[in-house]
Amino acid sequence: MPASSARPSPVAVGITVFRPTPGQVASLRARVEAEPRLTIVFDNGGLPAEDAAHLAARGALVLSAGRNIGIGGALDAIARAASGAGAAQVLLLDQDAAFTPAQVSELEAALARLTTLSLPPALVGPRPEAAPGAKAPAYPRRPEIPDYGSLVPVEFLATSGSLLDLAAYARIGPFRSDFFIDGVDLEWGFRAWARGYGCWMETRTALPHRVGAGTIRSRLLGIAMPRQPLFRMTAYLRNSVYAWRLPHVPGRWRRRQAAYLPLQALLYWADSGYRPRVLALLAGAVLDGLRGRLGRPKGLPSE
Known part of the structure; x- marks a missing residue:
């Protein structure tokens, strides 16, 4: 049965790809087939046509601008598509992310807990870990905001692994497409706090990050x-x-x-x-x- 026909939650999964390796394409295929939620794939270039067709046949929504529009533009396209499909949140991932459907549910539950706070959440993401040979990103703690159980307030989060609240996104505004690739998540996180929304790290689940080559x-x-x-x-x-x-x-x-x-x-x-x-x-x-x-x-x- 296509993945999109059996969505049990208001969460969509959005994945950006750029010149994926055969191994990454194989992982993407496996994810789409195992994921009961709607999966939106944005091809920033290099996804073979036969693989795009395979993903679409399995229920994924495959998007492309026909050129590389950068991570900011791709994330905005995913957010718009998720909203149009009726999702309330979208989990953002890149082609390297190894994030299980169970972890998506963990973040969904964390975001639900955060809605009880007076400060509405913009997004919640996992604790970062370093992939072999890589350096994990560091998320500075947001001053003067207390922890909420296992949830830690942070200035910003990497977009990969973050569960984005689409109602908050609509009020905070789109990601900066003119930044193209680096600093997109940082700028948006600071903007979220400035507009009265919080960014949170769920310390009970982790995501290995691969940035660069060593x-x-x-x-x-x-x-x-x-x-x-x-x-x-x-x-x-x-x-x-x-x-x-x-x-x-x-x-x-x-x-x-x-x-x-x-x-x-x-x-x-x-x-x-x-x-x-x-x-x-x-x-x-x-x-x-x-x-x-x-x-x-x-x-x-x-x-």
Whole structure:
């Protein structure tokens, strides 16, 4: 029976894919076949047509803009499709996420508990864990907001693994498509808090995260960061610097980033072998952020 014909809950599952490997496509097929909820797949490029047809035949809703529109645009398309299908929440995942249907139910129950608070929830997500050879993201705790049992208030969450309340999303507004890839979740989380909604981490369930290819570490600087393609590092720098001008981004975060970003850029440059071209592109990304020149990152791989 198609997955979409037996949805027992108001939760849809949205998955973004970009140039998935055969293994990732196989996992995606298995997920759609095992998931009783509606699954929405947004193809940002590279999903073979036969696999898209297979997913659709199993009840998935497969979307595409015909080109890579970035993670922000893809998430917005998924949210709109989930709302149009009658869902009240949508679980956002990327193609690497190993998240079981039982864990979706855990987040659904957590979101229901949060609705009893005076501060309405925008989203709830799992505790992050590092996948082998990767660095787990860190979610700063939201000051002055107490824990609610196993739920911890955090400034933002990675979109992958987050259960998004669609009524809150409609009031908070869409993800920033002009950020394209990095910082989309961070900016939206701060905006949610500024508009009277909370972001929460459910510590009783976890999701391994894979960002980049390995980790760059410096004992001297005392930092570690994912080893990412140059276009992602420049997008990260650009969007982080641009976010400093946004009124809903707290001063405490701006101060933290002002101290941390130069160290990350230095570490990335060192890992590249101190190549002058890399330094020029990193500096150019900072300048783009200061000037508000956003959109598709330079050096983005073709679809």
